[in-house]
Amino acid sequence: MTAIDDSPARDPDALRADMVRALRDQDGINSEPVAAAFATVPRHRFAPDAPVEVAYDLHRTVPVKKDENGLELSVMSAAHLQAVMLEQAGIEPGMKVLEIGSGGVNAAYLQELVGKQGEVTTVDIDRDVIDQARRCLDDAGYPQVRTVLADGESGVPGGAPYDRIMVTAAAWDIPPSWIRGLTAAGRLVVPLTLCGTTRSIAFDRDPDGDGLVSRSYSLARFVPMQGEGAAEERKAMLREGVALQTDEVRVPLNGQALNRALDTPRLERWSGAAYDLPDELELYLTLNLSSPARLHASNDVVECGVVEASALFGVPALVSEDSIAYRTRRENEDTGGFESGVIAHGPGAEALADEYVALLRRWAHDHRHRGAATFRYLPGPAPTPLPQNAVLRRHGIVTATWH
Template sequence: MIVTNSPEALRAAMVDHIKAAGHATNPTVERAMRTVPRHDFVPEASIDDAYADIAVITKSASDGSALSCASAPIIVAMMLDQLQVKPGNRILEIGAGTGYNAALLAQLTGPGGSVTTVDIDPEVTAGARRGLDATGNEHVEVITCNGSLGGPENAPYDRIIFTVGAWDLTPAFWEQLAPDGRLVVPLRWRGQTRSVAFVRDGDALVSDSMELCGFVPMIGQEGERSGAIDADGLVTLYWDGDQAIDAAKLSGVLDQPKEAVWSEVLVGPQEPFDGIWLRLTAHDSRICRISADRAAVDAGLCTPAIPARSPALAEDGSLAYLVFRKIQEGRFELGAIGNGPYGGHLAGQLCEAIEAWNQDRSAKPTVRAYLSNASTSAISFDPAMSHEVIEKTASRLVVSMC
C-alpha cells in the first residue's frame, strides 16, 4: 500500500496536476516525471514542498534574491515538452541547478544519448553531482564553467536547454547546436521573459513556440537597463540597451496630470493578458516594463495592472502603462493610464494594442535570432508582417507579426 503522503503518492499527484494544467503532453515527459525522485535533489526541502508546484530555492544572495533553485515542476514539464527530446539525442543544459532536470533529460534521451550540464557556480555543480550520483545518474557529465560558453567538450548537441534566464545568445550556441537542432531558452527582451523553443534553420534560430515564464538570470549578461522615475525610487522602468528610453527625462512624470483611456476589452480573474505585451514587442520600439512598489500603488501614484511587471510605453517625457478596473463581479476592463505631455496619446495607442490582441488572443509573433554580425542579406523579413529588430550584444532578434 502507498501512503498518501509518501514520495511516490506525492509525485503521482504532482504529475496529475501538471497534466491537468495542459503540460507533460509528451508521454515520455510524463513518464520521466513520474519516475525521477525530485525529493532526492532537494534534500533540504520537506517532502511536501519537493512535490508542490513551487520553485525550491537552494541558494540565495545576501539580499535574499535567488541565485539557484529547482524550478516549479509545471515549468520544467512545459520546457521539456518544448524541447522534444528523442532517444539518443546529445543534450546540453545551461544551469545545472539541483541536477533534477538533467536526470529527467537522461531519462528522455536514454542509454544511447548523453547529457552535459554546466553551471558557473562550483557549489551548484557540486550539489548537482551529488544528487545525480545518488539517483544512479553517474553518466551525466557536470561541468563548472561560464554557461555563455556552452559545453564545447561534447559538442555538437541535438538539443540545448537553458534553465537560467538569458538576455542574450552568444556565438557558442550557433557553434554547438547541430543542424536542425532545437534550443529552448527563457529569453528576455523588452522587459518580459518567454521560454522560446527555437529550431535551427541555417544561420537563423526560428521560434516555433513561446510560453510565459520567469527564471533566475544568467550571471554576466547586463544588457537590460533600469531607472527610477519618481523621487522616492518606488517606481522603476526596465528597458533594453538598444531602446531610446531615458529615465532622467521621465523623472517626475507621475506627478503630472494623468489621463485614463479604456478599451472596452474585458477579462476574467483567471484569463491571461500577457499576450498584449508580447505582441507589442513586434510592433513598437517604445515598449518596456514598469514596476511599482506597494507604497506607490497604495498612494495612487502608479497603479499598473500587475504592480511588479506590467507593459508600458515610454517616449521622451511621457509614459503610459496597462491598468484594469472592475466592471462587475468577475469581469475587468483593460485600459491604460498616461502621464506627461503625450501621455493620453500613448494611452490611446496602448488601448489600440489591447483591442488588436482581443481579436485573436492566441496569436503570437515569430522570433528569429541571428548573430549580431550576420549580414543584412542573411536576415529574413516577411513584407506582409510588422517587425521589430532588437539589437543585443552578441545576437539580433527579429520579432515579426501580422
C-alpha cells in the same frame, strides 16, 4: 504562537504519483515519455534540505543559493515549468543533450528521456551548485550524466554538436556557441528575457537563413544568467516605490522628467477591447511599443493612487523624454469581463496614449489567441536600417511576427 506541524511527512512515491497526475491535468505533461521521466526520478533527492512536499509541489521552486542581498542565484526549478520545457524540447532516445544551468533533477529527467544510448551534459557557472548536482545525481542513480563547471556562454564544445540545448537561466541573448553547437536538426529551448519579461522559447534552425525560428513559447520565470552573457539592463528609480527598466538602448530613461510627469493630471483612455490572456497581450505590447520599458510600482504607491495596480508585478510602458503611458483595465460586461485601457502622464500624454490604445485594439482584433507570435533570432551584425520593432542584442537581433 505558531502551531507545530507534527503530521508525518508524506511518502515520496505517493507524492510523485500525485505530481504526475496534476502535471497532466494542468497541461504541463502532454506526452508519455515525459510522464515516465517524472514518475521515475526521485525528485526529493535533489532537494535534500527541503520538506518533501515542497520538492513535489508543482509550482514551487526550492532555494539553492542566494547572493549577499538575498537575490536568488540558483533554485531547483518548479516541476510544472520543467515539464513544459521538456515537452518543448521534444527529446528522443539516443539524443545528445546539453543543459546550461544545473541542479541535477532536470538533468536526471533528460537522462531518462535519452535513455542508455543518449548522453547528457549539464554545466553550471557556480562550483557549489555543480558539486551539489554531482552528489545528488550520484545519489539518485545517475552517475552517467556529465557535470561541467564553466560559463555556459561558450557552450561545452567538447561534446558538440548537440541534438538539444536546454538553457535553465534567464538569457538576454543567444551567443554564437549555442547556435554553432546544435546539429542541423537541433533545437534550442531558452528562457529569453525581452524588456523584463521572460518566455521559454523553443527554437529550430530557420530554413530561410542562418538564424533560428521559434516553434513554441511559454511564460517562464528564471534566475538571471550570470557571467559573460549577463543582461545589459538599464533602470531608473522615479521615486520611492516606482521604477522603470528597459534593455533597449534606444529608449530614453529620464527619471527626473518622468517623475515630474507622474505629478501631472492623468489622461485615461479606454480601448473598448477585451482584456484577457494577459501574458500574450503583454508580449505583444513589449515587442510592438515604439519605445518600451517596464514600469514597477510598490503596494504603497498603488494604494496612494499615484500608479495603477497593473504595475504591481510590472507592466509594459511606453516612454518618451518627458511622458509615460501604461496599461490598465476595468470591468466591462460588453467586452466580456475586462476592458483594457491606458493611463498617460506628461506633456506628450495624448500621443503616447493614442499609440498605446491603437495597439490594444489591434491585438484584441487580430491576435487575441495563444501562440500568436513567431520569433526569429538573426545572428551577426544588425542590419541597417534595423527592422521595425526588432530587439537589438550583442550577438544578433530578435524579431517577432504576429498571426
